[in-house]
Amino acid sequence: MPPIRIVAAGDAALLVSLPQVIDASLNAWCVAFAEAVAERYGAGVRDAVVGYASVTVYFDPVLVDPEWLERELQDLAARLPATAVRSGAVIDVPVLYGGEMGPDIADVAAFGGCAVDDVVAWHAAVTYRVYLVGFVPGFAYLATVDPRIAAPRRATPRLAMPIGAVAIAGGQTGIYPDTTPGGWNIIGRTPLLPFDPERESPSLFKPGDQVRFQPITEAEFAAFPARGSR
C-alpha cells in the first residue's frame, strides 16, 4: 500500500492521508479504498469522500468506536494493493471553444505565448482524470492540464460563471455545473449539464472517471437538445 496516515478530523471523521501530490495512481488507490470502505461497513459508517490524495471516512461515534475504526481502516489499507484500481467511465465532453463561449481563451494563449488554436488543441489532446468531485454538486476536478496552457486563476473572480463553462486554473480544468462565483479561465462551453437533479445519475462525473474534450462547431452546439436549466 502507499504510505498513509490516519488522523482524526473531529470526533466523527477520520482522514486517511497519502503523500500530498496530484498523482493518478495515488488517487486511484484512494478511489478503490473509498469503495472498499463503503462496501464493507454498514450503518454507522456514513460516507467515504475522496480528495486528491486522501479519503475521509465519516462515521457515527456513538455507534462506532473511533479507535476500532482506525484499526480497521489501517488493516483494510494494508490489504489493498498499491496498484488497486476500480475502472471508471470514459466520458466525452463536447466543447464549443473560444469566441463568446471562451472569453478568457486569449489570456490563456498569451500565458502560453501561443495561438488560440493551440490552446484548443492542447486542451483537447489530454485525457483527464476525475480526481474528486466537490465545491458544488457535479464539479469534477480534472487534471493534469498541459503546462503550456496551465494559466493561473484570475485575479478577480466572476460573480456568476455560466453553466457548462469549461475552464482552466493552473494544472486543473473543470466544468461549472452552476452559476457560482469562479476564478478559473473560461475557454469554452459544453452543452452538457454536469449536474442534473432530475437525472437518475445526477452527476455526470465521479472520482476515477476519465474525461475527453471534443471540439465542436457553433452549428453542432446549437443542435444539442435544449437542456433543462437549474
Next chain:
Amino acid sequence: MLTTVQDLGRWGYQRVGIPVGGPMDVFAHRYANALVANAESAAALEITLMGPELEADQPTVCAVTGARFQITVNDVAVPLDMAFEIPAGSRLRFGARGAGARAALAVRGGFGVPSLYGSRATSLLSRIGPFGGRALRAGDVLPVGDTPARQAVAAAAAGMALPPGGARLRVIQGPHADRFEPASLDALYGARFVVTPQSNRMGYRLEGPRLRQAEAADILSDATPIGSLQVPASGQPILLMADRQTTGGYPKIATVISADLSLAGQLAPGDWIEFTPVTRAEAVAALKRQQAQLEPRP
C-alpha cells in the same frame, strides 16, 4: 425570515459534491421530534432569527425547541420544549426571540414533503431539497406525514444549551494543525473570536487573531467535515456548518466536537467564541451523554 425543512441530512452523496445539510442545531431538532413521538429522522422546520406564521388544517401535535421564541396559538402563549396539540384551523405564530438564533418546529408524523436522494433536508447552496431546495415562503403547504412513531420524551434531562452572547466550543486539534505555527495554536485557544455578519448556514466567518501557517497557504482539496475550522490565507478562520461545501482547499486547524455543534448552531453575528482542546475520548463521551438525554425514561 429563513425557515427551511430539515432532517438529519443527506448522507452518501458527498462523493458527487452534494452537501449533507441538515439542522444547525441537531439537538433541538431531535428533541422536538422526541417530544412529539417522531423518529429522530422525521423532517421538521428550522426557523432562523425571525419566525413564520403557520395554519394547521387538522388537529396537530407540535413542539418547538431551540431559540427562546415567544410562541402563540390563536394569540394564546404556548410553552417551548413541550408537546402541545392545536385544533384544526389554528394559527401558530412565532413572535419575539430571546436567547439562541434557531428554533426547531416538529409535528407528530413529520413533514411529508418529497425526499431527494434519501433525505428531506434543504441545501440552499445547491438548491436541493423540498420546494426546489429553497427557504419556505408564504403560501407554501406542508403535508404532515406518517413517520413511524416511537415513545415520546417528556423533557430532556438538561434542556437546551443556548449561548449567552457567546459560547465555549470544545475542539479536537487537527487534522492540519501541524501546518500552523505554535503561536497560532496558542492564539486559537487563548483568544475570543467574533462571528462576523458574513456568516450563514454554510459557515461562520470569524474575526480574531491571525492564525499563521508555517508552510504555503493552500492544501490539495479534501473533504470538509462539519465543525472544521478552516483557515484561508487571511488567517481568519471559517467555522464550517450544516450547508458547507463537501470539499475545500484550506487547511483545517481544529474541529468542533459533535456535542458542541448544536450550541455552535445557536450563534448569530456579533456572538463570541472561545475554543478549548479536548481529546477524542472526551468528545465521544460528551456526545453520548447528550444523546442519552433524549431516551425516554421509565
